[in-house]
Amino acid sequence: MNQKEIAKKAGVSVATISRVINGEEGVSQEKRQKILELLDKYAYVRDINAKNLRTSRSKAIGFLISNFENPFFVSMYQGLEAVCRKNGYNIIIGNTNEDIRQEQEAIDLFLSYRVAGIVASFVDPQETTLRKIKNFGSNIIALDRQQKNIEADTVTMDSFAGAKMQVDYLAGLGHKRIAVIHGTTTNLPGEERLNGYMAAMEEHGLEVLPNYVASGFFNEEEAYAATVQLMGQNPRPTALITHNNLMCIGAYKALKDLNIKIPQDVSLIGFDDFDFADYLEPSLTLIDRPLKTMGEIAGKMLIERIEGKYSGKARLVVFPAKLRVNHSCARAERIIQE
Structure with missing residues (x-):
């Protein structure tokens, strides 16, 4: 309007x-x-380019991310940027810091620049934001975080299976006291990963102790604090699961500061790769996924929408989970008990 x-x-x-x-x-x-x-x-958004762009959108694409510090988004950006550059599009980045208000502001910024489309890792879109997105049309791709209340093309990974895979691997090493640092469960991947952990623990006949489940809110600082709390339990866990890379880094730092050795004192397993995961001592076992490829596919799907090459129903691309085994996990009987 x-x-x-x-x-x-x-x-x-x-x-x-x-x-x-x-x-x-x-x-x-x-x-x-x-x-x-x-x-x-009526979800009005001021158009800062109204004098020049009354009838057409710009050649810009909005990329909504939740944390500038997360290397996860760097890899995705590399794939997205390569596709956009090849097709003559530029990228405007909006950072939410996992904050609903900043998410709304970023969406407003994109729409004010009349972006041709948006690739978004949403926090938790509110009603006003949803109306603006609906008015904007179908040129939106949900990347990583599939949304229940938005009809949009989505590129994601099987988070439930990935979280189950973490538990399966540790249970196979004989671990019974398996703690988890999960992310925000208001978004679908966070919810699915926690559900995957719970389901796998039940399948293996392992008890889920409330004091072995902590939220790290998908950030390093919260995960550090959660690790200190978990490792202060008696008995303490023999294995620690984290549900994203920043939380894995936070847990790793906390264990080092607590002088708890990996994997001699506790096994540690992460979710999502980052550049130096293989170069830590010990190198980290984690759930891996092709982040750059996910960014590329999101870019291709969006440009197909923008240029009218596809106008059908919302598409869903789900990548399978893959476990990359390194040296941060050991058999339970090798864990030194306090």
């Missing part, structure tokens, strides 16, 4: 709408509030 239509519904001039949007004076508080409510209701 444009300014003229908003003005008609509010019973004011387009100039008044413009003053409110631009934060200018000369509008009563009552009228300003009414206009702001209408702008929100």
Whole structure:
């Protein structure tokens, strides 16, 4: 909905709408509030390029990520950027820091630049954001984090199977006291990974102890604190699972600071690769996936939508989980007990 239509519904001039949007004076508080409510209701987004781009979108693509510090997104960006560059598109990055408000601001930024499409690793899209996305159309790809409430092409991995694979491997090494540091469960991958852990523990007849389950909120600092808490239990776990790479780094640092040796004192297994995982001492066993390829496929699917080469129902691409065995896990009987 444009300014003229908003003005008609509010019973004011387009100039008044413009003053409110631009934060200018000369509008009563009552009228300003009414206009702001209408702008929100109809998911109006200011177009900073309106003078030049009234009839067409830009050659830019928005890339919504949840954490600049996560090497996970660097690998995906490399794949996405290669495809976009080849097809003449530039990328605008929006970082949410796993924050709902910042997610809304990033979406507004993308739409104000009239991006041709959006590749997004959503936090938890709110109703206002969902309306804006719906009004934007089908040129949205959900990358990694599949959404229950958004009809969009999705590129992801079988998170449930990956989390089960972690437990299966450790159970095969004889571990029974297996702790987990899980991520945010308000998004589907976080929920599926925790469910995968629970299901695998049940399949192996292993008890899930509440004090062996901690949230690391998909970030390094929280995982560090969670590791200190978990390793302070009596008896303490013989194996520790993390559900993303930042949490694995946090757990690794905490174990080092606690002088708890890997894998002599505790086995550690991660989720998602990062550049130096193979160069740590010991090198990390983890669930691996082709992040660069996922970025490439997301880019290709989005450009197909933008250029009208595909206009069908939402597509779902799911990569299988793959375990990469290194040296951070040992058989349970080799774990030194306190």
